[in-house]
Amino acid sequence: MSNVDLxxxxxxxxxxxxNAQRSRQGYHLNMxxxxxxxxxxxxxxxxxxxxxxxxxxxxxxxxxAILKRDWNKMLxxxxxxxYTSKLGATDGLSFQALAALMTGSxxxxxxxxxxxxxxxxxxxxxxxxxxxxx
Amino acid sequence: MAKLIAxxxxxxxxxxxxxxxxxxxxxxxxxxxFDGYLPSKKWLAETKPxxxxxVYNDHASAFSLEVIPTFAIGxxxxxxxxxxxxxxxxxxxxxxxxxxxWHIAQSCILDEFDMTIVNKMEVDHGLTVxxxxxxxxxxxxPFPVIPLCVNVIQYPPPTGHRCYMxxxxxxxxxxxxxxxxxxxxxxxxxxxxxxQGPRAGLINSDFDxxxxxxxxxxxEELIKIPHLEYVREAGSEGIEMVxxxxxxxxxxxxxxxxxxxxxVPASNTAVGHIILENKR
Numbered sequence: 001m002s003n004v005d006l007x008x009x010x011x012x013x014x015x016x017x018x019n020a021q022r023s024r025q026g027y028h029l030n031m032x033x034x035x036x037x038x039x040x041x042x043x044x045x046x047x048x049x050x051x052x053x054x055x056x057x058x059x060x061x062x063x064x065a066i067l068k069r070d071w072n073k074m075l076x077x078x079x080x081x082x083y084t085s086k087l088g089a090t091d092g093l094s095f096q097a098l099a100a101l102m103t104g105s106x107x108x109x110x111x112x113x114x115x116x117x118x119x120x121x122x123x124x125x126x127x128x129x130x131x132x133x134x
Numbered sequence: 135m136a137k138l139i140a141x142x143x144x145x146x147x148x149x150x151x152x153x154x155x156x157x158x159x160x161x162x163x164x165x166x167x168f169d170g171y172l173p174s175k176k177w178l179a180e181t182k183p184x185x186x187x188x189v190y191n192d193h194a195s196a197f198s199l200e201v202i203p204t205f206a207i208g209x210x211x212x213x214x215x216x217x218x219x220x221x222x223x224x225x226x227x228x229x230x231x232x233x234x235x236w237h238i239a240q241s242c243i244l245d246e247f248d249m250t251i252v253n254k255m256e257v258d259h260g261l262t263v264x265x266x267x268x269x270x271x272x273x274x275x276p277f278p279v280i281p282l283c284v285n286v287i288q289y290p291p292p293t294g295h296r297c298y299m300x301x302x303x304x305x306x307x308x309x310x311x312x313x314x315x316x317x318x319x320x321x322x323x324x325x326x327x328x329x330q331g332p333r334a335g336l337i338n339s340d341f342d343x344x345x346x347x348x349x350x351x352x353x354e355e356l357i358k359i360p361h362l363e364y365v366r367e368a369g370s371e372g373i374e375m376v377x378x379x380x381x382x383x384x385x386x387x388x389x390x391x392x393x394x395x396x397x398v399p400a401s402n403t404a405v406g407h408i409i410l411e412n413k414r
Contacts (some may be wrong), residue, residue, distance in 0.1 A: 006289065008362050014333030015370050019289045025200055034198045070332055079286050081192040081330035082287055089219025094149065096401045099334035110335065114399040118337025120328075125366050 013130040016075045026078020029066070032056040033083035036090045045090065071102045136234065136315040138308045140392075140411040141381040142174065143321040144267055144268050144350075145191060148259040149401035151223055154266050156374030159195055159257055170395035171313035172269045174409060177392060178268050179276075184315040185231045187238070187304065188261055189282045191382045192220070202288050205300060206240075208281035209235040214258055215240075216256035225262050225271075231278040238280065248296045257281055259274060264322045267407075284377050286323070289372065294357040294376045301383020308384075321381025323374025325396075326344035326367075327403035335370040337404050342396065350391045352383045371403075386412045 009017040011077050019022065019120065035041045046051040053063050065073040066087065074084050081098075088098045100110035113119060153164040197203065213228040244387045261281055269276055273336035282304075285291055292294075292300075308317050321395050325342040328334050348355050357379055392409040399405075 002294055004138065009365060010198070010291075011368050012333070012338075012362075012370075014331045015365065016331055016409055017365070017370070018287060023199060023288055028198050030194070034194060037195070037216070039221070042219075054399045071139075075331055080194070080287060086194070086219040087331050094401070095329055096149065099329060102330065103332055103334050113335055114337075114402065117339065117398055118402075118404070119333065119335040119413075121336060121367055123339070124333055124336060 007106060011126050011128075012131035013124060019082045022078045023079075024078070026062075026080065028056045028058045029062045029074065029077060029079050032066070033079070033086045036086045042090045090108065120134045136209055136308050136311040136313055138305050138317045138319060138384055139183075141319045141321065141385050142268070142407070142409040142411065143214060143324075143378045143381055144264050144407040145324055145400065145403055145405045146260045147323045147400045148218070148329075149264065151259050151263040151266055152220075154271065154279060155223055155225075166397055167175045167400050168267070170405070170407065171399055173393050174268055174395070174407065175270065177409060178318075181318065182316065183277050183318040185234055185278050185280065185317050186320055186323065187280045187282055187308075187384075188264065188320040189258035189284060189377045190264070190287045190320075191377065192283050193258050193260055196255045196283070199288075201392050202285055204285050204292055205238050205247065206250040206283040207235055207238060207254045208252050208255050208283070209276045210253050210255060213255055213257045213261075213279075213281060215262055216258040218258050223259070223262055225266065228257055228261065228265070228275060228281070229278045231280050233313075234315065234317075235280045236345065237311050238304060238307040240305045241310060242300070245303040245306065247303050254285070254291065254336075255281065255283075257378070282380070284380070286374050286376065290361060291373060291376060293361070294359055297376045297379040298353065298357045298383035300301070301380040301385075304380070305384040319381045319384045319399070321378040322376045322403040324368070324372060325375060325404040325406035326369050326372045328369030329371050329402055333369075335402060337398055338368050339396075339398060339404060341367045341372075342404050342406055346396065346406060346408055348393060349378065349382060349408055350389050355381065356382075363385055365386070382410075384413070385410055388413055
């Protein structure tokens with residue numbers, strides 16, 4: 001039996017594990033984000049997002065998720081948070097601002113949750129707990 | 135001979151660096167964090183290490199998906215701060231210690247830890263924020279730093295046990311280096327946090343405090359924690375705590391806890407920090 005058992009990780013709710021499959025799927029999406037580490041590339045991207053994205057062989061779905069800034073969708077399509085956060089930085093968004101967007105909260109609401117001690121692991125360990133939550 | 139005398143661990147939250155760089159360290163939210171490190175700054179200034187080995191993870195700055203080394207050791211003369219999308223942090227260039235770094239690389243490889251040798255590397259907040267927390271804002275960092283970069287982004291990262299054993303190999307390497315140097319080791323990252331997806335913001339103070347309690351006296355229990363437990367209990371980025379175990383492995387079994395600090399939150403993260411010294 002293989003010692004690579006990734007299935008169990010899929011039970012953790014609201015979380016996408018950056019495994020081999022997602023890394024392969026998201027390679028070009030993530031490498032696009034990586035390119036935004038250079039100031040001149042950030043400028044070129046801001047000037048014409050679609051034209052800049054055309055340089056990276058992504059799927060149409062990945063391109064749309066980037067243009068719409070659908071942060072959770074990017075993760076589902078193979079994006080990794082440390083890469084997508086570079087797109088966030090290009091938009092002037094901090095990690096906390098991004099987290100607020102991904103959790104469907106407001107920046108104030110999210111900041112308050114963190115000040116109150118963060119999201120509890122209770123009720124957030126397994127997808128089965130999210131189902132019963134409704 | 136060189137001697138590994140102490141280790142410390144700390145979170146490396148990027149917002150802490152931003153708060154310091156943008157003059158916000160006296161705001162109550164950030165002052166709470168920086169004040170927690172005041173005794174540690176004093177301890178480090180008095181300890182005066184000749185070299186620090188700093189274990190951290192690169193956050194898609196020096197390494198992209200093109201090359202993903204599990205353990206990489208920086209052997210260069212110096213390491214400039216990386217542009218992480220906001221422009222590089224305005225902190226001093228990190229000076230390396232190529233002689234000791236190469237010695238550690240060679241010794242670890244012959245001890246069957248297949249290190250990646252890196253001769254050109256920019257360093258991101260994972261390395262510079264711990265230096266800022268412990269050294270403030272000097273013109274030059276007070277000691278050379280050997281970056282030891284661990285993959286914790288692409289699954290699977292190394293196991294906690296492997297990290298701990300690497301720490302032991304590093305200890306052996308340091309103490310076979312024929313020069314009188316006082317060496318400290320930093321393990322960075324953690325504690326509980328999740329930056330991604332609808333579950334972002336997860337904090338598990340019970341997990342973190344147990345981890346801190348066992349870190350000095352019972353690391354053999356911590357090295358058994360599987361990846362899944364970190365992700366489920368401490369958030370997807372809580373996995374960074376395996377890097378603390380490299381630091382722990384590099385110290386004696388029997389250690390003295392000098393100081394500990396824990397606070398929630400800094401941005402999305404539970405900040406944890408501990409200093410351990412070898413007794414002899």
